[in-house]
Amino acid sequence: MSVPTFEPRQTHAYPAPAPHGPAHRARRSGGRVLAASVAIVAVVAAAGAGGYLGGRDVARASVPAAAPAVVPAVSGAAVNAPAILAKIEPSIVTVRTRTVGVNALMEPVAEQGTGTGFVIGADGLIATNNHVVEGAQAITVTLRDGRTSTAKVLRSDPAADLAVLRVNATNLPVAPLGDSSTLKVGDPVIAIGNALALPGGPTVTEGIVSALDRTVQTDAGARLQHVIQTDAAINPGNSGGPLVDASGRIVGINTAAAGDAQNIGFAIAINGARHTIDDLLA
Numbered sequence: 001m002s003v004p005t006f007e008p009r010q011t012h013a014y015p016a017p018a019p020h021g022p023a024h025r026a027r028r029s030g031g032r033v034l035a036a037s038v039a040i041v042a043v044v045a046a047a048g049a050g051g052y053l054g055g056r057d058v059a060r061a062s063v064p065a066a067a068p069a070v071v072p073a074v075s076g077a078a079v080n081a082p083a084i085l086a087k088i089e090p091s092i093v094t095v096r097t098r099t100v101g102v103n104a105l106m107e108p109v110a111e112q113g114t115g116t117g118f119v120i121g122a123d124g125l126i127a128t129n130n131h132v133v134e135g136a137q138a139i140t141v142t143l144r145d146g147r148t149s150t151a152k153v154l155r156s157d158p159a160a161d162l163a164v165l166r167v168n169a170t171n172l173p174v175a176p177l178g179d180s181s182t183l184k185v186g187d188p189v190i191a192i193g194n195a196l197a198l199p200g201g202p203t204v205t206e207g208i209v210s211a212l213d214r215t216v217q218t219d220a221g222a223r224l225q226h227v228i229q230t231d232a233a234i235n236p237g238n239s240g241g242p243l244v245d246a247s248g249r250i251v252g253i254n255t256a257a258a259g260d261a262q263n264i265g266f267a268i269a270i271n272g273a274r275h276t277i278d279d280l281l282a
Contacts, residue, residue, distance in 0.1 A: 027273050030244035046163065079246050080187040085204055087248040090118040090144050091175035092202055094194050095128050095151070095165070095240060097136035114197035116241030117165065118175040118250065120277065122155025124149075126165040127277060128240030129255055130156045130222075131164050141167045155280035161255055161268065171190045175242065180269035183209050183228065191232040191254050191265070193241025201239070207232030207263070216256065216266055226269045228252045243267040 042166060097113040115132030119125070126141060133139055139151040149167040156163040187209045196204035211229035234257040243252035252267030 009215060015278050067227065079206055081190055081204055083207055083242055084190060084246075084248040085192070085202075088118075088175060088192065088242065088244060088250070089202065090173040093117045093126055093242065094142040094167055094193060095126070095132055096140045096142070097133055098138040099136050112238050114194055115239040116193035116202070116237065116254070118240075119172045120164070120175060120177075122170065122172045122174050124152070124167045124169045124172065125281075126151065126167060126246060127253070127273070128163055128165060129253065130158050130161045130163040132240045133165065134158065134225075139165065139251045141165065143167075143169065143172070155279060157276055159222050160273070160276045161224060162273055163278070164254070164277060164280050177270055177274065178245050178247065178248045178251045180226075180228065180251045183212060183245070183251055185209050185212060188246050189228075189230055189232055189251065190244050191230065191238060191241065191267075192244060193234075193238030193254055195235040195237045197237045203235075205233040205237075210264070214266065224255065224266070224268060226272050227255070228267045228269055230265050230267060231263035232265060233263065234267075 012067065017076065082225050093116070095115040095117045097115075098203050099111045101111055103109045105212055112192075113132065113136070115128055117126040117128035117132075120127045133153055133156070139153070140148055141151040142148045147169065149169055151165040151167045154164045154166045185208075189207060189209055191205045191207070192202050195205075207230050209228060210231050214227040214229050216227055217223045228243065228251070230252075232243070234254050238254045241254045242250040243254055246250045251270050253270065253273055254265065256266045258264035
């Protein structure tokens with residue numbers, strides 16, 4: 001089954017006098033910027049396969065040294081969105097990128113993108129989606145206190161759609177990480193991110209866990225396993241932002257949404273993401 005989806009990274013295009021460096025693959029049609037697209041060619045429930053779809057056993061995922069202790073998700077609890085936002089917002093960042101590519105007429109065009117990330121290390125380590133920063137000539141991170149810093153990609157894994165950035169900052173508030181293995185279908189969650197790159201702080205949307213252990217394979221080559229499906233609205237700009245449980249702990253990283261359906265979004269389970277991030281940093 002093929003389900004058209006998009007990777008929710010907000011983009012804007014501006015004319016560029018000349019390309020700087022190798023031209024990047026255009027994500028445009030008729031000179032207009034389109035949201036980065038990805039086709040889901042497989043969406044499979046793992047329940048019929050014993051709950052495991054291959055790859056690493058996320059139940060044994062290790063936690064980066066900078067991360068706080070894991071606290072299980074609170075199943076069936078009500079969501080106090082204002083309290084959760086107050087707890088986690090200090091660790092959420094805005095990720096802005098600049099990439100020079102070409103349009104359909106082979107003219108140079110500067111594309112500016114906006115995504116989301118969260119602090120995983122007090123010494124300036126940021127987690128986000130790989131597709132948010134892939135191919136960018138310049139990356140800027142804005143912290144919740146208003147500080148802005150140039151960022152560089154420390155490590156990335158396109159297959160897992162994860163990237164670790166470093167900014168020149170210290171004593172940052174580290175995001176509280178949860179345990180995605182304790183999630184149940186129907187548990188309440190909220191998605192936080194810079195939807196549509198609107199000013200004034202992150203957008204918060206509320207929903208539930210719609211399904212667990214999805215496997216999605218993108219046309220960019222990423223085969224994402226143990227993915228959380230949610231009906232919390234995920235829009236352009238949400239990429240790399242957290243999916244948070246009722247206790248205010250991050251249980252997923254918002255990554256993709258179904259383009260021809262309503263309220264079908266996907267988040268990388270945090271246990272698998274911790275394993276990948278730990279490998280990248282090692």
